[in-house]
Amino acid sequence: MDYPHLSDYMQPAEWQPHSACWLAFPSHRDLWLESLDIVQTEFVAFAKAIATSEALEILVLEESAELAKELLGNLSVRFHHIPFGDIWMRDITPIYVKNTDGKLGALHFKWNGWGGKYLLKHDDRVADRILQTLDIPRFEFDWVLEGGAIEVDGEGTCLTTKQCLLNPNRNPQMDQTAIESGLKSALGVEKVLWIEEGLLNDHTDGHIDTIARFIAPHTVMCMQPTIPDDPNCQVLHDIAEQLEAMTDTKGRKLKVIKIPSPHLVLDNEGEIMPASYLNFYISNDSVIIPTYGSVNDDLAVAEIAKHFPNRKAIGLSAKNILLGGGAFHCITCHQPK
Numbered sequence: 001m002d003y004p005h006l007s008d009y010m011q012p013a014e015w016q017p018h019s020a021c022w023l024a025f026p027s028h029r030d031l032w033l034e035s036l037d038i039v040q041t042e043f044v045a046f047a048k049a050i051a052t053s054e055a056l057e058i059l060v061l062e063e064s065a066e067l068a069k070e071l072l073g074n075l076s077v078r079f080h081h082i083p084f085g086d087i088w089m090r091d092i093t094p095i096y097v098k099n100t101d102g103k104l105g106a107l108h109f110k111w112n113g114w115g116g117k118y119l120l121k122h123d124d125r126v127a128d129r130i131l132q133t134l135d136i137p138r139f140e141f142d143w144v145l146e147g148g149a150i151e152v153d154g155e156g157t158c159l160t161t162k163q164c165l166l167n168p169n170r171n172p173q174m175d176q177t178a179i180e181s182g183l184k185s186a187l188g189v190e191k192v193l194w195i196e197e198g199l200l201n202d203h204t205d206g207h208i209d210t211i212a213r214f215i216a217p218h219t220v221m222c223m224q225p226t227i228p229d230d231p232n233c234q235v236l237h238d239i240a241e242q243l244e245a246m247t248d249t250k251g252r253k254l255k256v257i258k259i260p261s262p263h264l265v266l267d268n269e270g271e272i273m274p275a276s277y278l279n280f281y282i283s284n285d286s287v288i289i290p291t292y293g294s295v296n297d298d299l300a301v302a303e304i305a306k307h308f309p310n311r312k313a314i315g316l317s318a319k320n321i322l323l324g325g326g327a328f329h330c331i332t333c334h335q336p337k
Helices: 004-008 029-050 062-072 123-131 176-187 233-244 297-306
Strands: 018-024 055-059 077-080 095-099 104-110 138-144 157-161 191-195 213-216 219-224 255-260 286-291 312-317 333-336
Touching: 004 176, 018 029, 029 055, 029 062, 029 286, 029 312, 055 062, 062 077, 095 176, 095 333, 104 123, 138 176, 157 176, 176 191, 191 233, 219 233, 233 255, 255 297, 286 297, 297 312
Parallel strands: 018 055, 055 077, 104 138, 157 191, 219 255, 286 312
Antiparallel strands: 018 333, 095 104, 213 219
8 A cells, every 4th residue: 555645754762752661461371381471470560660661552352351450550551451472562563753843653563473482362463453552544454564674863874684674484475676676665665674584483583672772863782793603693793793793874984882792591301592682672761681590681771871871771581481582672562742
């Protein structure tokens, strides 16, 4: 569908003001098994950190609504009885854009469960049901795009990965030129920068929000290994090298800031997890950083803090949330102000 007025819209950078943050209260015992209780504990600590500066819009299921209200009801929160498959709101909610008058709009893309890997009941309706609660223009697209697959600087530059957006499990009918054209039209960007691939065992096929984040115009943060046997050693070197060769839409060379990686983080079965400190959430007054029990946790939080002088850097445990495949950025969707 063609939207002539969409050219007035652009996706804001995450550090620009938010009116709210959308979340979903972890509820599915069949998915989280014995980890559900500790996942809920990590979720509540994270939600409380966001709530110091922005309202919370939290999806709840009937069976866990009472518990969610007990744990979070004293915050600035609205609970929505909207069914969902799991808590990965970055990917299943609308993508918000703003026009030149500062008015909000929403992009609604097709959903196919991360390339058909995790087709959970209700996830394909979450974006539509959220939009039914909001009186804003909506723009429908007939191709697949997940919020965690794109990263914008608010000035016309978008970062993404070939591993995800050019994967035949997403949009086999679209080549790189068509995807670029679609991103430019939908997000209001002028230049798309492509990283090759992401972390080992990443269920999302290399979402950008675990490997490279804009933190200011023409300034991007990535990770570097601190030990030779980091499971992502070569990939992290490659990502940094690719970023250092890039320029933004204004022709400025990207300033690349490297922070330590968590190196080896294992799950309960001894499998390597796609742990990333870059999966942080930038709230109105803080940057909330996932930690994993790694020796690099404190160092990474301190390094990230240096680059957010007007925000408090908060490191919070996310290792149990990561058992589901993602961390803090993955479970949020910020609604611009």
